[in-house]
Amino acid sequence: MSRQNTLEHAVAEHPALERSAPARSGAARGAWRTVAAREIVVRATDKTFLISSVVTVLLLVGAAVFTSFMGGRDSTQTVAVAGAAAGERVAAASELAAADGGDGLETVDAADPAAARALVADDEADLALYEDAQGWTLVTADGTPGAAGESLMQSISAGVQAENAAQLGVDLEALDRGAEVTVEAAEGSSDGAQARLLGIVFAFVFYMAAITFGMAIAASILEEKQNRVVEIIAASIPVGQLLTGKLMANMALAFSQLLVFGAVSLAAATFLDLGVNVAWALTGIGWFVGFFVLGFAILAALWAVVGAMADRTEDMNASTGPVVFLLVAVLAGGMAASGTLQTVLSYLPVFSSVIMPMRLVEGSASWWEAVIAAAIALVTVVLVMVWCGRLYRRAVMRTGQSFTWAQVLRRKV
Amino acid sequence: MEHPTATTDTPGARDGTPPEAGLRVRGLGRDFGDRTVVDDLGFRLRPGVMTGFLGSNGAGKTTSMRMIMGVLEPSRGEVLWNGVPITGADRARFGYMPEERGLYPKQRILDQLAYLGRLRGLEAPVAKEQARELLDRFGLGERTGDKLESLSLGNQQRVQIAAALLHEPECLILDEPFSGLDPVAVDSMVALLGTFLRRGVSILFSSHQLDLVERLCEDVVILEEGRLAVAGTAQELRDAGPLRYRIGSTRDAGWVREVPGVEVVDVDGPTALVDLPRGGETEGLRRELMTRGVDRGMTEFARVQPSLAEIYREAVR
Numbered sequence: 034m035s036r037q038n039t040l041e042h043a044v045a046e047h048p049a050l051e052r053s054a055p056a057r058s059g060a061a062r063g064a065w066r067t068v069a070a071r072e073i074v075v076r077a078t079d080k081t082f083l084i085s086s087v088v089t090v091l092l093l094v095g096a097a098v099f100t101s102f103m104g105g106r107d108s109t110q111t112v113a114v115a116g117a118a119a120g121e122r123v124a125a126a127s128e129l130a131a132a133d134g135g136d137g138l139e140t141v142d143a144a145d146p147a148a149a150r151a152l153v154a155d156d157e158a159d160l161a162l163y164e165d166a167q168g169w170t171l172v173t174a175d176g177t178p179g180a181a182g183e184s185l186m187q188s189i190s191a192g193v194q195a196e197n198a199a200q201l202g203v204d205l206e207a208l209d210r211g212a213e214v215t216v217e218a219a220e221g222s223s224d225g226a227q228a229r230l231l232g233i234v235f236a237f238v239f240y241m242a243a244i245t246f247g248m249a250i251a252a253s254i255l256e257e258k259q260n261r262v263v264e265i266i267a268a269s270i271p272v273g274q275l276l277t278g279k280l281m282a283n284m285a286l287a288f289s290q291l292l293v294f295g296a297v298s299l300a301a302a303t304f305l306d307l308g309v310n311v312a313w314a315l316t317g318i319g320w321f322v323g324f325f326v327l328g329f330a331i332l333a334a335l336w337a338v339v340g341a342m343a344d345r346t347e348d349m350n351a352s353t354g355p356v357v358f359l360l361v362a363v364l365a366g367g368m369a370a371s372g373t374l375q376t377v378l379s380y381l382p383v384f385s386s387v388i389m390p391m392r393l394v395e396g397s398a399s400w401w402e403a404v405i406a407a408a409i410a411l412v413t414v415v416l417v418m419v420w421c422g423r424l425y426r427r428a429v430m431r432t433g434q435s436f437t438w439a440q441v442l443r444r445k446v
Numbered sequence: 447m448e449h450p451t452a453t454t455d456t457p458g459a460r461d462g463t464p465p466e467a468g469l470r471v472r473g474l475g476r477d478f479g480d481r482t483v484v485d486d487l488g489f490r491l492r493p494g495v496m497t498g499f500l501g502s503n504g505a506g507k508t509t510s511m512r513m514i515m516g517v518l519e520p521s522r523g524e525v526l527w528n529g530v531p532i533t534g535a536d537r538a539r540f541g542y543m544p545e546e547r548g549l550y551p552k553q554r555i556l557d558q559l560a561y562l563g564r565l566r567g568l569e570a571p572v573a574k575e576q577a578r579e580l581l582d583r584f585g586l587g588e589r590t591g592d593k594l595e596s597l598s599l600g601n602q603q604r605v606q607i608a609a610a611l612l613h614e615p616e617c618l619i620l621d622e623p624f625s626g627l628d629p630v631a632v633d634s635m636v637a638l639l640g641t642f643l644r645r646g647v648s649i650l651f652s653s654h655q656l657d658l659v660e661r662l663c664e665d666v667v668i669l670e671e672g673r674l675a676v677a678g679t680a681q682e683l684r685d686a687g688p689l690r691y692r693i694g695s696t697r698d699a700g701w702v703r704e705v706p707g708v709e710v711v712d713v714d715g716p717t718a719l720v721d722l723p724r725g726g727e728t729e730g731l732r733r734e735l736m737t738r739g740v741d742r743g744m745t746e747f748a749r750v751q752p753s754l755a756e757i758y759r760e761a762v763r
Contacts (some may be wrong), residue, residue: 067564075553260548265609268515268542269565271534430517432546 064270068278069285076249076286085245086290090297097301110181111139113149113158123162126188130181138181146170160185169193225395231314232391235321236367238291239387243329243360246287247336248353250279254340254429255349263429276425280333280418287329291322317394320403321386327410328386332356334421338441341428348435355438363387380406382413466529468493468648469514469617474523476509483509484672487523491617491648491665496639498659498680499652500758501669507652508545510669511619514650515542527617538566541615545622545652547606549594555605556581556590559612566613573612580608583638600631607635611642618642620651624658636662660754668761675761680754687752688721689728693739694746701742707731719750 076082114120120140127138141158143149149161153172160182161172169189171182178186198205257263257275266275295318303311335356343349366378367387379388379398385406392398428436474487484506491497501507512518514525516537525532549558556577563573581590584604586597594602603626610618618639624632639649639662650667653659659666666683668676676683690711693699699718703710707727711719722731736747752760 064565067561071561256550260551261544261546262548262550264512264517264544264546265542265549265562266565267517268540268544269538269562 064274065278065281068270068275069282072253072279072282073286076282082249086293089294093294093298094301097298097305101305110159110179111141111157112181112185113141113143113152113161115143115146115149115161115163118164119162122189122192123185125192126185129188130184138185227310227314228317228391228395231317231394232387233368235390236364236387238294239325239328239367240360240364242287242291242325243332244357246283246329247332247339247356250283250333250336251340251343251349251353252346253279254337254425255343255346258341258343258429258432259345261432267430272426272429273422276337276422280330280337283333284326284329288322288326291325295322313394317390320393321390324386324390324403324407324410327407327414328383330414331383331410331417332360334417335359338421338424338428341425342436342438342441344432344435352435352438359383367391380409382410385410465490468528469532469650470526470529471510471514472524472526474510474513474525475521476506476513476518477521482672484513484669485522487669487672487674489667489674489677491650493648494643494646495664496643496649496651496662497665497667498663498754499650499667499669500656500659500754501652501675502762504671505669505762506672507669508621511542511621511650511652512544514619515540517544535567539613539616541610541613541618541620543606543610543618543620543623547603549602549606549609551595552593554591555586555594555597558594559605559608562609563612568613576612576614577608580612581605584608599626600628603627603631607638611638615642616647618647618649618651620649622653623651624653624655632658656753656755656758666754666757668758670762676757683754683757684751687757689724690719690721690750690752691732691735692746692748692750693718693720693735693744695739696743696745699742701738702735705731705734705738708735 112123114123120142123138123140130138141152143152143161143163146161146163146165149158149163150172152158153161153174156174159173159179162185163170171178171185173179173182195205197203198208257266263272263275266272299311299314299318302314339349339352339356342352363384363386366375366384370378370388375388375392376398378384379392379402389398389403389406393400393403424441469491470488471490472488474484475482476484487506487510489497499507499511509518513520514532516532516534527533527536556574559577559581560570560574563576564570568576578587578590581587584601584607586601586604589597589601594605597605607623610620624635627635643649660680663680665679666676667674678686693702695716695718697716699716700713702708702713702718702720705720707723708731709721709723711721713719720735722728736744739747
């Protein structure tokens with residue numbers, strides 16, 4: 034009896050297995066899309082990822098609210114006035130303050146100076162103002178004028194001077210000519226402080242994204258290696274497609290996360306009226322996003338090699354060293370570099386992802402410098418992708434030993 | 447004892463299947479640095495036939511299978527499918543079960559299988575449906591939404607097998623598929639593979655369980671230190687062995703030593719093993735043995751064919 038007969042009569046037919054070969058879709062060249070789709074779904078439904086994203090959004094909103102709260106502490110001040118003249122002065126001062134974008138002043142009438150003082154002592158008014166034989170007196174709780182008090186004093190001095198000038202027949206305008214002093218910032222843009230802050234934000238965002246997504250890429254690759262899933266996949270599609278899919282998915286996720294965070298921050302800042310110049314911020318962020326993609330691509334490829342080089346999770350810590358060092362250097366460069374060093378770094382790939390946008394928002398770089406830096410970064414992306422792709426293909430199938438960067442660079446892999 | 451020679455690497459060429467059909471490996475070799483792991487390997491898988499792939503650990507079986515599946519690049523030689531060099535598209539239609547098992551532990555089993563199906567070129571809904579049916583057949587129909595790590599090892603193994611069979615492959619390359627399976631699971635796996643054989647799928651599987659290979663395989667390929675030791679149908683290999691007979695008696699069987707022309711392999715009390723030469727004298731010697739035996743209380747006179755285990759041990763000696 035032949036072999037086939039013995040097997041045959043032991044089998045219970047399952048109708049599905051009797052069908053002819055099922056419909057098949059396109060070639061393996063598009064396989065990276067399937068890989069990327071899976072990576073995105075798995076990551077996006079991962080609890081840790083979702084929770085950290087939500088927490089970050091809440092932190093951003095919280096920071097905006099906090100800033101708004103701190104800024105709005107200069108609430109409307111109440112002035113206790115005794116006498117009509119005092120009331121007029123306060124009204125005038127309040128108008129000036131309002132025109133400058135500050136908060137107005139409210140008045141409370143008091144019968145006489147003593148009553149006005151009492152109101153301040155009893156904490157029912159922030160300031161008291163009255164005119165007596167000696168001149169004007171401003172009363173505050175602790176004797177210091179404060180911002181509102183200063184503006185009142187200025188307004189009163191100006192008003193009295195104007196009166197005196199009129200009485201003396203002096204042209205006030207002629208008197209004041211050339212006495213005005215304008216205040217300017219040392220560097221081009223007047224949004225100096227904001228630019229600095231935005232730059233620091235860029236540096237941190239880049240660092241955090243590169244670390245979290247990078248670790249995720251490396252861990253995922255190592256998992257596939259440890260579980261031998263990579264061998265099954267390698268038998269179905271070219272291994273390079275697996276890498277491409279992974280990198281594309283992570284870049285798409287990082288990019289979307291960035292957009293969401295950026296949109297949330299800008300919306301919060303605008304809604305809470307933090308005085309952020311949205312148009313200017315958007316240009317800066319636009320440049321940052323573009324450079325981010327380039328820098329992140331390079332790092333993602335490096336992280337992929339980190340994952341492929343290791344054999345077990347414990348080994349991975351050693352190979353993450355150089356990449357993390359690079360990221361810390363970028364962060365430090367972003368925070369501390371200035372002058373020539375900053376200019377040079379703004380052209381260096383990966384560094385340029387943080388420092389060129391910083392220079393752009395600070396106004397110390399022009400658009401064509403940015404284009405050159407972007408071109409350099411783009412070329413680097415291509416070269417790194419090719420090199421890392423080769424390393425990945427060679428290292429990911431080898432189990433039983435992990436590789437070090439030294440071996441990789443000496444071409445022992 | 448005559449060493450079974452390597453027969454032609456087209457076993458069963460007489461059975462009518464066109465010689466170009468199916469998988470053929472020619473001159474395949476692979477080096478790792480200055481270490482040659484596989485060298486000048488050539489054999490053929492007949493469609494609809496189960497081929498056993500034998501060899502000691504380190505003989506190069508896994509490396510050969512990986513080269514066939516494109517997981518490793520050969521250093522030399524070629525892999526042909528239906529007469530032409532194999533392509534990625536062809537390989538996507540193969541089923542592969544690597545020696546070391548593993549899928550994504552934290553992913554749901556149905557999702558994973560559907561994903562692997564899509565990677566092999568199935569349309570998404572088809573992949574899902576096929577996966578569901580296979581899981582159903584393996585008794586995991588209720589657990590399609592469970593994570594792999596939550597299943598027992600036996601069930602995890604079944605999912606692994608499903609991953610290899612999902613897309614209705616044209617050829618199966620299985621590296622130690624029966625390791626870790628209990629006898630019932632082995633039987634059900636065998637039955638399942640049988641359905642594929644009937645559809646003309648060729649199956650290559652490696653195993654250390656020689657009794658299983660003996661039971662299941664029509665063709666055998668034996669590797670030793672990276673080189674082909676033996677290839678042929680199991681029957682040819684058995685036939686190529688010595689013409690051996692076992693003689694059982696009620697009394698001592700020592701008398702066989704007195705028969706001229708007979709090579710005595712072993713005498714153990716009432717049982718004796720003898721080898722007869724092939725050629726003209728065979729008939730005469732057989733008659734001589736039977737005649738003498740009848741007078742001396744012979745109870746058994748039977749042809750003994752070497753088991754696959756014996757062929758294997760002889761080949762890798």
